[in-house]
Amino acid sequence: MSEDNSQRDDNSVLSTPSRESSSFFDEDDLNDLPNFNYFQKVRGSDPRIATCRGKLQNKRSKLNQEINKELRLRAGAENLYKATTNKKLRETVALELSFVNSNLQLLKEQLAELNSSVEVYQKDSTEPAMPMIPLGLKETKEIDFRDPFKDFILEHYSEDSSLYDDAITEFMDIRQAMRTPLRDNSGVSLLFDYYNQLYFVERRFFPPDRSLGIYFEWYDSLTGVPSCQRTVAFEKACVLFNIGAVYTQIGTRQDRKSSRGLDSAVDAFLRAAGTFQYIHESFTNAPSMDLSPDMLDMLVQLMLAQARECLFEKLELQSQDLRDVDVCLDLGQEAAQVADAYSKVFGLISVPSVKDYVAQSWVSLAMVKQEHYRALSHYHVACGLLSLLKKQSSPKKHPAPKPPTPKKISVDANDNNNGSLSLPNRTRDTLQYIHAPNVEDDAKLQIEIRVPKDEAECRLLGRAHLREAVLRHDESQRLFRMCRELRGKDSLISELRRAHRRASELYKSLEEDDDFRDMLDPPLIVASTKFQLSLTPPDFAQFRVQDLFKSLGPVAIFSAKHHWTAPRTIQLVLQPGEKGDGFGFMVRGDAPVVVAGVDGGSLAEAAGMKQGDFIAAIGDEDVKWAVHEHVVQKIKEAKKNGSSLCLKLVTPMDRNYLKPRTSVTSNKGSFSPTSTTSSSSSGVSSGSHSPQGSVTSSRLAKQTSHQKKLTWNPFRNKAKGDEPNGYEGNVILR
Template identity: 45%
Template sequence: MCDSGSDEDITAEDGGSTESVRKGCDPLVSTQRSKLQQRRAKLNQQINRELRLRSGAENLYRASGNQKVKETVALELSFVNSNLQLLKEELEELNSSMNVYQTESETVSVPMIPLGLKETKEIDMTVPLQDFISEHYSEDASLYLNEIRDFMELRQAMRTPSRNEAGQELLKEYYNQLYFLDQRFFSPHRSLGIHFHWYDSLTGVPSVQRALAFEKGSVLFNIGALYTQIGARQDRSTLTGIQNAIDAFQRAAGAFLYLQENFSHAPSLDMSSPALSMLVRLMVAQVQECVCEKVILNMQNNDLNVLLQAAQEAARVSDVYSLVLQAMSVPLLKDYVPFSWISMVQVKTHHFRALAHYYTAVALCDCSSGELLNISCTQINVEPPSIYSFSAGENILILFHFEGKAHLRKAIIRHEEALRLHGVCKLLRKMDILQEVLSHAHACSLEKYSEIDQEDDFCEVAEAPEIQCESHTQQKPDITTPDFSGVRVTDIFHRLGPLSVFAARNRWVRRHACLVRGEAGLGLTLRGDSPVLVAGVLPGGCAAEAGLREADYIVAVNGADCRWAEHAEVVHALKSCTERGLELDVITLQSHEIHPVKTILKSDIALPWKWYFKIFWRSPPP
């Protein structure tokens, strides 16, 4: 995914006039993404065509008994498979670009794995929403054109969020507005006919659904993906940058975990449970990597305890990336996850295991206190020096020197494997920073080994023990669940009335009544606010004669809308009733509805279908 827009708030120029752009939106990204999506769509079409050709050729090969025909088909199959491989490599290069999201700092650090945003098509909701307002709310839909336009502009803006906190707030604002849209317009009794188009984050394959849950899940996915981009862009050469990266990756993990726990039956593979589980593990691994970088950044003058702590943290990073690799290797994801991601995880697994051996070796070789070193080695489960046989006159530090040398040999082997895996992947070879980091770490291990290598070392350890991690770490990854309450929004369609009554799930009957004050008063009692409820009607009183009933809601007095009015305001309006009376508009919620359903009884097995009715009771109004 290429995303080359600026992170700052910008303005769009059109014919010399400057138009304000919603905060958190980056419209320049739209052009880049549309070009990318067109290229991906074209590649997917070509891949599907080649797959059909291959399927037909394989069927012909199996069905034919002519050897010459089989040879011709086999040759054609080789060409088709070659084309397929080239097309898939080109598509993967589009889908797994990591360089564009990395920090622009000149500091050399291991690149992180960010996630591109899911793309979506623009939707015109004007006609469906207007129809629903006219039919369900019995309102003049033309009066709500501004609200519909505001919502569509918000959706358009969230398609291109800027890679900063303002972009996150924009996505969360739209996510919160979807709650109100769901309550207002998505009725269980009818469909709006709005189709939500979203493209897979990694493959670009489109998915279409009418369910608003798909829209919510896709926005939540983009919230997590945007956090991965924010984390990858941090300058991790400072403690502040590392902490910001940790916070971003923890929030990304929380978004993916929340999506996995609350949304099911996703139509696209990137939102499936195995994919989300893998993404959560990947984010946790990148948090652990940042924690390790923090320890290394605090390292001064080869302090013994810091060296051993760095070794343990590096070993932990290697372990968690091994778990990520297992999650990527499940059957559903094996051919889905980009090869560059798998290669990067493999490289990091070996790279950080090599660093663990390197820091252990430096601690063992440069220590000055054998007693302190023995205690520290026990903390990271390195074999104690008692495993060696030596004469009483030998210095114990020499034994640590031998074990350190063994760890260096293991570190060099791991570094070389990381460099080999880096060279296998075409995309990783283009990442100069990664090449520089791996080569520098390899050179440090070689330099240290040549520094301590002596020709008269005859008592060498054949194999260094693996460094086992304890349960504690300097900073345990804390998955942060998305907090949508921090972005407060106002219901765009609040003029339709309070949601407790005026919602898509409710049905009501609206009536007009003329209320005239009698000698005994109006003959009714009121309760509540927004809207005010008729709590009781005096039999034979003025309200009863006007047709008011208990549980009616007063929505207008003398033509003045009072759906959002407080109790005191409505009481004051009713007290102003003169001999000419008051014009009231009230609504009555329908407490139950009758729907025909098909049911089969044992006695009906040999009979045609019969219609039965089932009553769906609703809870009484508040």
């Protein structure tokens, strides 16, 4: 459930770099720009296209709506049960509540089955492969921004709102399209485009002191429970979650039987992990379970485990033609590393705050993979040890694409025919490190051999690892059979059976009919890897967008948090013989140009011009984005021609932009420090430097953002004493 919080601030934790200097083009101008395809890119997928993933998402959307309906019915029934004192009515309501709860449980089980449908997202292949876990997209409802935005443009910006119909429609089209993104890079680009548009829209239309009545409602990806808030921050977090979800689906659909496909899968899973980590670090006290810290932490580790699993598969693929003892030992340690990764995932997913909301198949699959890769680690170490015997008996060099299958061999350590074992230094060091020290409780049950000295010890240690591999494979298949949702995953059971059969056949080839000794457990394998994984955070600057509402002016000045007077028009008319006197005011700065000073008794003062006014337009030309030189040129032309000068001015109400907020030594800012130009009677530039900080510079804004408290975050942690008496949190607003 969500808590509505309308407290916001301009300094967004999830904001993108400022793009005030980016250019905006009309659709007619695009014909002259062959490389510019912003308005021509694919806008999401067609919901009518009946793809497997599309059908699955449609089912998810319908289930979310049904869950929302049942939640409303339950809330109404609970309120009626509390309000009534009629015993018969209370019994009827209690019976109805039991039916509603049963329906809710059934719907949540159906949603869990959808989350368990991992095979739909896998790459179609004739060879079996271990399935990966993708995430479904969060669903949202369509929002009509027209009336709130148009009213705010008319009220706050005092402009004709009809001029921005196309911009509002374009923004709504982007939001509608991002609800059904394609499962490829174009879908990711679309989601980033909408996210970056929110940077401008939040500053243009969402003031920190009041609400426009716009509510963002999103459904939980795991539970289907809706959450509703008024802040753009919640919208941003949900869009970021969908970006991570699309990355998981991209990684899952890759062809993992090729090196290129495995590289793409690793990249996608690392990007998904980086996105979830970004959300985890930027938000607290999330309104939905899929955005909670524990859930995001689990998702990050799950994506890292799947990326490491792909790296292990790539190492297996590249070494299948030639596997010597060193390669086999490396594979064993890499497999142990994957097993440890899934062990960590299982620990996080078993927490009640996570386990109660994820599909049971995810928990079971993490356990299955943990045992499966633990078995593979013992299997590869055994293959490496047995390859030493094969190499010792045959000095010729030849590849070993398949595991060695020696004939019936005696494992008697006292056999006089067993010769000493010659090991390279690297192999000896690896064997010394790869085996963990015995645990005191299990010391009597474990083999004490770490580095085999002769062939007998090598056979004994290799056979012990093979036996452990078979037992681990048996355990993975047992865990597989215990989960009902996993039983229908054909690729999973095929891969488990193939690995089990391979280890069993090799182990049987080493059995002796007259060997009745108990086989001891092998030492544990120390996990190690040569690949260091690093998260890939979302790169917002890679997906640059144009401010759809750029005509309102520079967002640093003309935003929802700033206030100014209604635009007023003044007419400055030079009388004959007054050309030398000029208009009597000075300007400076760029985008927008500000009135730096007004001469006493001049035409400008008589017309009502004030120091600090912004020049919004000269005649019919909008100059809010104009540079200083262009505005000065227009003023000089009017003076030279002796014609009148028509200016549209606005006066800022919240601060004087000619005076800095704090002492800043930097000359960087929107206003040029040497651009002061006089339009007084002398007609000569004063040459004096502009006061620093006339408009918030990038450095000043950065300092202010650090000094100012971020009170807008809807997920921020609150002190217990902040809530008034009778405060009720976790409420869904409708």
